[in-house]
Amino acid sequence: xxxxxxxxxxxxxxxxxxxxxxxxxxxxxxxxxxxxxxxxxxxxxxxxxxxxxxxxxxxxxxxxxxxxxxxxxxxxxxxxxxxxxxxxxxxxxxxxxxxxxxxxxxxxxxxxxxxxxxxxxxxxxxxxxxxxxxxxxxxxxxxxxxxxxxxxxxxxxxxxxxxxxxxxxxxxxxxxxxxxxxxxxxxxxxxxxxxxxxxxxxxxxxxxxxxxxxxxxxxxxxxxxxxxxxxxxxxxxxxxxxxxxxxxxxxxxxxxxxxxxxxxxxxxxxxxxxxxxxxxxxxxxxx
Amino acid sequence: xxxxxxxxxxxxxxxxxxxxxxxxxxxxxxxxxxxxxxxxxxxxxxxxxxxxxxxxxxxxxxxxxxxxxxxxxxxxxxxxxxxxxxxxxxxxxxxxxxxxxxxxxxxxxxxxxxxxxxxxxxxxxxxxxxxxxxxxxxxxxxxxxxxxxxxxxxxxxxxxxxxxxxxxxxxxxxxxxxxxxxxxxxxxxxxxxxxxxxxxxxxxxxxxxxxxxxxxxxxxxxxxxxxxx
Numbered sequence: 001x002x003x004x005x006x007x008x009x010x011x012x013x014x015x016x017x018x019x020x021x022x023x024x025x026x027x028x029x030x031x032x033x034x035x036x037x038x039x040x041x042x043x044x045x046x047x048x049x050x051x052x053x054x055x056x057x058x059x060x061x062x063x064x065x066x067x068x069x070x071x072x073x074x075x076x077x078x079x080x081x082x083x084x085x086x087x088x089x090x091x092x093x094x095x096x097x098x099x100x101x102x103x104x105x106x107x108x109x110x111x112x113x114x115x116x117x118x119x120x121x122x123x124x125x126x127x128x129x130x131x132x133x134x135x136x137x138x139x140x141x142x143x144x145x146x147x148x149x150x151x152x153x154x155x156x157x158x159x160x161x162x163x164x165x166x167x168x169x170x171x172x173x174x175x176x177x178x179x180x181x182x183x184x185x186x187x188x189x190x191x192x193x194x195x196x197x198x199x200x201x202x203x204x205x206x207x208x209x210x211x212x213x214x215x216x217x218x219x220x221x222x223x224x225x226x227x228x229x230x231x232x233x234x235x236x237x238x239x240x241x242x243x244x245x246x247x248x249x250x251x252x253x254x255x256x257x258x259x260x261x262x263x264x265x266x267x268x269x270x271x272x273x274x275x276x277x278x279x280x281x282x283x284x285x286x287x
Numbered sequence: 288x289x290x291x292x293x294x295x296x297x298x299x300x301x302x303x304x305x306x307x308x309x310x311x312x313x314x315x316x317x318x319x320x321x322x323x324x325x326x327x328x329x330x331x332x333x334x335x336x337x338x339x340x341x342x343x344x345x346x347x348x349x350x351x352x353x354x355x356x357x358x359x360x361x362x363x364x365x366x367x368x369x370x371x372x373x374x375x376x377x378x379x380x381x382x383x384x385x386x387x388x389x390x391x392x393x394x395x396x397x398x399x400x401x402x403x404x405x406x407x408x409x410x411x412x413x414x415x416x417x418x419x420x421x422x423x424x425x426x427x428x429x430x431x432x433x434x435x436x437x438x439x440x441x442x443x444x445x446x447x448x449x450x451x452x453x454x455x456x457x458x459x460x461x462x463x464x465x466x467x468x469x470x471x472x473x474x475x476x477x478x479x480x481x482x483x484x485x486x487x488x489x490x491x492x493x494x495x496x497x498x499x500x501x502x503x504x505x506x507x508x509x510x511x512x513x514x515x516x
Contacts, residue, residue: 024343024354026485026492027424126487136427136468138487184306184314225422225431226316227345227352229309251347251424262310 001157002070002117006150007101011060014132015123015140015152017053023127024250030230031131031139032246034112034206035266038076041165042116045073045093047158053123053130055115055152062104062115066096067151071118071160077110077270091165110270119154133247176271179264179282180233184226185255189235191217196279198241200271206247208234209268211277215239218255228252231260233279243268298366299329299374303351305363311342313353313362321349323421323433327498332372337362346497347422381499385465387456387478388511389413394444394475398458401441410505412436413477418463418501428467428485428493432501435463439477447473454480467493481506481514 006013016039019032033039033056040050055062061079073093074081081088082103088094090113096102104113123130126138137143141150175197198211216239228234232244234254243260244252260268261282271277294305296315303315317326330346333353340362343354355362389395389410399406418434425431435458443459448471451457455466457474466472467485485493495501506514 021354022343023492024345024352025423025497026427027429028427028492127492135470136487138427181307181310184308184316224348225424226347226350227308227312227314229312229352231309249425250345251422256308259309 001068001119002072002096002152002154003067004064004070004072004096004102004117004152005067006062006146006148006152007065008063008148009057009146009150011058011062011106013055013057013062013146014134015053015121015146016056016131017129018051019131019246020127020129020138024227027250028127028136028138029133029247029250031129031133031206033114033131034246034269035076035114037266038112038114038270041075041091042073042114044116045075045091045163045165046071046116046118047093047161047163048116048118048120052116053121055117055146056112057104057115058112059106061106062102062146064102064104064152066098066100066102068098070096070154071157072096072102073116073163074104074113075116075165076113077107079107079113080105091167093161093163095160107272109272111272112269117152117154117157118160119157122153122155135247175276175278176267177280178268178277179261180258180279181261181282183233183256183258185218185223185235186257188219188255189216189257190219197276198279199276200273202273204273206245208245208248209243211241211243213240216241216257218257220255222253223255225251225253226256228256229259231262231265232256233258233260245269296363296367298369299325299332299372301325301329307359308352311355311359313355313359315351315353317349317351319349323348323419324498326351328374330497332369332374333366336365336369336372340365345424347424381494381496383495383499383501384504385456385480385482385501386506386510386514387480387503388506388508389478390508391452391479391511392456392477394441394457395477398439398441398475398477402438404438409439409477412439414503414505416502420495420497420499420501423493423497425464426466426468426470427487429470430465430467430484430495430501432463432465435461437461439463441475443473444475447471451476452479454482454484456480478503479511481511 132140198213201210418432422431459474
């Protein structure tokens with residue numbers, strides 16, 4: 001088992017798993033990790049099942065103290081990681097000794113980092129998931145973001161094994177291609193720019209990623225409220241698309257031009273404000 | 288991946304346009320003028336027919352979103368094969384009476400001014416109304432209802448409130464609804480109910496569902512405060 005105490009959690013750090021499913025009919029959003037691949041990797045590093053809850057941290061990092069020997073692993077957005085002030089590796093399992101201090105910096109590249117702790121994290125379960133949904137106070141530590149003094153305890157940890165996630169070194173292109181599929185209101189689009197290139201707006205969060213760029217024209221401003229899901233690309237009347245993300249509402253009234261394919265959602269979540277993306281129809285891309 | 292090229296599905300005597308909302312989410316879009324009752328009836332028939340193949344279902348004004356975990360073609364084949372489905376006419380429509388305290392209506396006066404009538408008249412008209420839950424969304428348990436008397440329509444507030452108390456009952460344009468949980472909101476609040484509409488610890492978390500008929504019963508502020516004690 002593992003036990004860590006939060007010494008400092010200045011930004012947005014929450015407990016997340018894969019999210020809640022089957023409750024959209026009650027208006028309950030999916031929530032869950034923004035970058036599922038990185039979340040699964042964090043669990044893999046510490047010998048957990050892939051769907052175990054992990055700590056998702058963004059913006060300003062986290063300081064934790066081990067109250068017992070604990071196995072941890074950090075994945076996702078690149079951060080500077082230290083144990084007792086000494087640099088420690090990301091994407092590699094780490095055995096913390098009781099009393100060790102773990103410091104996770106603000107992201108250096110990317111947005112969301114994932115801290116896996118060996119064992120099954122004790123947290124509030126609401127609607128089949130321990131994912132924190134701040135707006136309604138579901139999951140996590142009493143539905144709240146992590147704060148000073150919170151204790152993260154796990155049950156039934158596997159024994160320590162050295163594990164490494166091999167990261168494919170991808171060439172960082174200036175403009176990241178994000179694959180999309182057409183949505184129900186695709187046919188309402190007009191004046192579709194030749195290059196659907198947009199910039200990530202700083203106001204983006206777990207509810208949605210706002211985009212800046214050449215507006216997309218739409219026939220008819222609003223539709224009657226209808227279902228939306230993480231990945232849905234809404235086009236409000238100003239023509240600037242919003243990609244709905246994990247904490248999005250279950251229904252919306254803006255035309256749905258399409259959806260970012262599941263395989264690219266985590267990639268999109270990790271693109272920091274100010275950087276550019278390009279939408280490309282998934283079926284136009286030949287692999 | 289296939290295009291969302293419009294195909295259609297005949298189900299429950301309705302021709303539904305077929306779209307893909309996501310990899311595992313189908314959207315059945317009914318005709319523009321489809322009665323809401325037909326949407327609700329079709330949604331409950333689909334739930335019955337597909338059973339566990341369906342993970343979730345979100346009916347809204349003219350469409351039904353199907354969240355599944357299996358093969359899309361298989362689902363469509365099953366739905367298309369169901370002819371002459373018997374609608375259970377004896378199914379009881381949930382009728383719910385909700386206590387409302389108008390003294391806690393933060394915007395009762397604005398609604399009255401907008402209508403050019405007194406607050407008392409607003410209350411009288413509102414109490415006489417019969418409402419129907421047509422959509423649950425926005426935030427967990429938020430209930431959109433129809434049935435608002437057109438005299439009570441009132442544009443959304445230009446400056447939404449950052450925090451509304453749970454149980455706030457509001458009017459936004461021609462729509463009316465209940466904020467089941469504390470949340471930000473831009474609708475005009477005409478009253479508040481002490482009922483806990485949404486309870487995360489209960490399964491299901493709410494008794495009111497899409498299609499439920501709702502009426503209001505006036506309570507005093509004193510009754511509000513001592514409710515349930």
